[in-house]
Amino acid sequence: MKTDIILAGVGGQGILSIAAVIGLAAVKEDLYIKQSEIHGMSQQGGEVYSHLRLSDRPIHSDMIPLGQGDLILAVEPLESLRYLPYLKKEGWLVTNTSPYENIDNYPDPAQLFEEIRKLPHHLLVDAAALAREAGSARAANMVMLGAAEPFIQVSDDHLIAAIQELFARKGEKVVETNIEAFKAGKAEAEKER
Amino acid sequence: MEEKLFLLGDEAVAQAALDAGVSGCYAYPGTPSTEIMEYVQASRQAAGSGVVREWSANEKTAMEAALGMSYAGRRAMVCMKHVGLNVAADTFMNAAITGVNGGLVVVVADDPSMHSSQNEQDSRYYGHFAQIPVLEPSDQQEAYNMVREAFDLSERYGVPVLLRLVTRLSHSRTGVRRQPPREQNPLRLPSDPKQFVLLPSIARRRYRQLLADRPKFMEESEREDGHNSYTRHEGARRGILACGLAYNYLMENFPGGVPYHVLKVSFYPLPDKLIRQLFADSDEIIVLEEGYPFAEELLLGVPPRTEPVIRGRLDGTLPRDGELDPWLVGRALGLGLEDPEETPGLAVPRPPSFCPGCGHIDVYKALNVAMEKYGTGRVFSDIGCYTMGALPPYNAINSCVDMGASITMAVGAADAGLVPSVAVIGDSTFTHSGMTGLLDAVNKKSPVTIIISDNDVTAMTGGQKPAGLGKIEQICLGVGVEKEHLHTIVPLRKHHEENVKIMEEELAYEGVSVIVARRECVRVVAARKKNKKR
Numbered sequence: 259m260k261t262d263i264i265l266a267g268v269g270g271q272g273i274l275s276i277a278a279v280i281g282l283a284a285v286k287e288d289l290y291i292k293q294s295e296i297h298g299m300s301q302q303g304g305e306v307y308s309h310l311r312l313s314d315r316p317i318h319s320d321m322i323p324l325g326q327g328d329l330i331l332a333v334e335p336l337e338s339l340r341y342l343p344y345l346k347k348e349g350w351l352v353t354n355t356s357p358y359e360n361i362d363n364y365p366d367p368a369q370l371f372e373e374i375r376k377l378p379h380h381l382l383v384d385a386a387a388l389a390r391e392a393g394s395a396r397a398a399n400m401v402m403l404g405a406a407e408p409f410i411q412v413s414d415d416h417l418i419a420a421i422q423e424l425f426a427r428k429g430e431k432v433v434e435t436n437i438e439a440f441k442a443g444k445a446e447a448e449k450e451r
Numbered sequence: 452m453e454e455k456l457f458l459l460g461d462e463a464v465a466q467a468a469l470d471a472g473v474s475g476c477y478a479y480p481g482t483p484s485t486e487i488m489e490y491v492q493a494s495r496q497a498a499g500s501g502v503v504r505e506w507s508a509n510e511k512t513a514m515e516a517a518l519g520m521s522y523a524g525r526r527a528m529v530c531m532k533h534v535g536l537n538v539a540a541d542t543f544m545n546a547a548i549t550g551v552n553g554g555l556v557v558v559v560a561d562d563p564s565m566h567s568s569q570n571e572q573d574s575r576y577y578g579h580f581a582q583i584p585v586l587e588p589s590d591q592q593e594a595y596n597m598v599r600e601a602f603d604l605s606e607r608y609g610v611p612v613l614l615r616l617v618t619r620l621s622h623s624r625t626g627v628r629r630q631p632p633r634e635q636n637p638l639r640l641p642s643d644p645k646q647f648v649l650l651p652s653i654a655r656r657r658y659r660q661l662l663a664d665r666p667k668f669m670e671e672s673e674r675e676d677g678h679n680s681y682t683r684h685e686g687a688r689r690g691i692l693a694c695g696l697a698y699n700y701l702m703e704n705f706p707g708g709v710p711y712h713v714l715k716v717s718f719y720p721l722p723d724k725l726i727r728q729l730f731a732d733s734d735e736i737i738v739l740e741e742g743y744p745f746a747e748e749l750l751l752g753v754p755p756r757t758e759p760v761i762r763g764r765l766d767g768t769l770p771r772d773g774e775l776d777p778w779l780v781g782r783a784l785g786l787g788l789e790d791p792e793e794t795p796g797l798a799v800p801r802p803p804s805f806c807p808g809c810g811h812i813d814v815y816k817a818l819n820v821a822m823e824k825y826g827t828g829r830v831f832s833d834i835g836c837y838t839m840g841a842l843p844p845y846n847a848i849n850s851c852v853d854m855g856a857s858i859t860m861a862v863g864a865a866d867a868g869l870v871p872s873v874a875v876i877g878d879s880t881f882t883h884s885g886m887t888g889l890l891d892a893v894n895k896k897s898p899v900t901i902i903i904s905d906n907d908v909t910a911m912t913g914g915q916k917p918a919g920l921g922k923i924e925q926i927c928l929g930v931g932v933e934k935e936h937l938h939t940i941v942p943l944r945k946h947h948e949e950n951v952k953i954m955e956e957e958l959a960y961e962g963v964s965v966i967v968a969r970r971e972c973v974r975v976v977a978a979r980k981k982n983k984k985r
Binding site for chain 2: 282295325364
């Protein structure tokens with residue numbers, strides 16, 4: 259078993275929280291894991307990505323080899339396309355549909371969706387709406403984690419336990435909202451597939 | 452069972468130092484090394500055992516303090532990014548001559564591909580230059596293990612030891628097994644009271660000692676249970692020399708085992724004996740290394756050897772610049788990998804930009820207006836978030852070279868006749884290496900206007916406490932800036948007119964002016980509000 263995930267989004271969207279939840283859950287399952295992040299110039303509003311590798315055998319490279327990723331999980335549609343070179347042909351692209359438009363030449367979102375729909379396996383999720391329903395627009399990242407759940411071979415129980423652990427210091431309410439968001443994303447993915 | 456933690460490479464180094472009985476960590480923040488000190492600062496273990504762990508003003512002061520702690524018999528670690536070692540190079544080179552008392556480990560994180568740096572220099576050359584042992588881990592567990600070994604080597608041979616990291620190792624998280632912690636060293640003066648006095652007569656003796664120890668470093672390099680290991684593959688004609696992280700990219704391509712002879716290198720000087728064996732067994736050798744073609748050049752020699760054939764970054768088998776990755780390595784080995792898909796043109800870059808509401812924005816808006824009558828091409832700047840002033844829509848600065856260069860380059864340009872010349876520098880960069888240049892400017896009454904864009908924090912690397920917090924004006928006055936040409940302004944839209952006017956007046960003054968534009972980093976303000984709510 260091996261799952262290679264490229265997480266993508268914009269600085270401030272909670273990409274590294276998604277990585278942390280999957281990482282914690284994978285540790286609970288006693289899987290090998292490597293999670294590579296980019297720090298530094300990625301200030302608020304810049305490109306952020308992380309390579310997350312899970313396996314039941316030791317993992318060598320910290321980076322996912324080009325063309326071998328199983329899943330691109332993106333919290334922003336333009337960012338979902340940026341890392342396509344890493345996705346294998348039969349891989350899945352799962353992305354939030356809300357554009358984060360902080361550049362003048364941001365393309366027409368309709369064109370982005372058209373490009374995404376060219377891929378054999380894709381899933382577009384309105385994470386913002388689902389997050390609001392769950393109680394907070396800020397939980398869009400956990401909606402996306404939920405939407406990707408069917409592709410990640412880590413159990414729900416461990417993912418939820420990891421969400422609890424990660425958000426515990428922010429209080430009961432935040433934990434609940436994030437779990438709700440996770441569940442909403444998962445339900446959406448199961449409906450769409 | 453040993454405790455297993457989920458750590459960044461940087462954090463593994465920090466935890467290892469604490470477990471190895473370090474007494475002091477010294478550093479100046481710099482990507483990708485910053486998280487080492489941040490981990491030590493946040494560690495309860497460090498607090499409980501009284502480990503010294505404050506940021507230093509720059510990498511040189513950090514390394515000097517570390518050397519002082521080593522002098523006193525205790526273990527010290529100093530951490531920086533690759534270009535930081537240029538700043539600390541004077542201490543570094545001479546510490547190889549003084550030698551150490553307590554173990555001294557110098558951790559340097561290189562940034563191949565320049566993810567957040569102005570060059571991709573390879574710190575192994577510095578280790579070679581100083582003629583001290585260099586350790587280069589291939590993964591986070593090795594990084595953890597090597598820190599303790601580096602302290603042991605340092606104390607065994609009485610030399611500083613360099614640990615070289617690279618971005619992808621520093622910033623990747625994985626499970627790391629801990630070793631039982633050990634005690635710190637007691638305070639103990641060097642047995643030779645003259646050891647650290649590098650008067651020529653003593654320095655000559657110390658240098659000869661270092662040279663005499665070099666065969667011992669080679670023995671370490673060639674040790675059977677050491678970090679360099681040679682695996683023969685019966686019948687193969689190709690050999691691979693894989694250094695540090697590059698070893699992982701090799702292994703990634705051969706899950707069932709590598710069908711070539713492999714020399715894994717994680718300790719320098721390079722192991723003569725093992726390389727001789729590799730040469731004897733191979734017609735062709737491919738050198739895989741992150742950074743410059745350091746090992747490749749040494750293997751090639753002068754004139755470049757042709758038998759066995761040496762391949763790598765120099766003959767185009769691998770790119771000459773930039774970091775490696777599994778695909779590049781696989782292609783170099785002729786594995787017939789398909790070209791990757793291209794990123795669709797729609798995915799336009801999203802360059803880094805100022806956070807909304809950032810004070811630097813208001814500084815550049817005012818400065819651009821004040822500079823209108825002089826034209827463009829006169830503003831020297833420096834390293835920090837404010838370097839983004841080079842990008843549209845501001846296009847406000849004309850240089851970013853090294854920490855502190857803005858002030859001194861402005862002085863030089865003014866010397867050449869470019870009057871007025873302007874420097875824009877951050878508060879942390881100013882105390883790092885800007886204030887000595889300010890003294891030069893004051894001494895020659897240089898017609899320069901210096902804007903210290905002060906956000907009360909070292910922002911670029913994530914918000915560390917700057918050395919000059921609350922002291923900037925005092926420093927400027929102390930250095931000799933005239934009171935009437937030292938201003939403090941608040942970079943806010945509502946003060947725009949007033950700020951432009953002050954800048955215009957000082958630009959017209961043919962002497963040194965300093966304008967401190969102070970407004971706290973918006974991210975620090977936001978973080979504080981968030982913490983209060985909790």
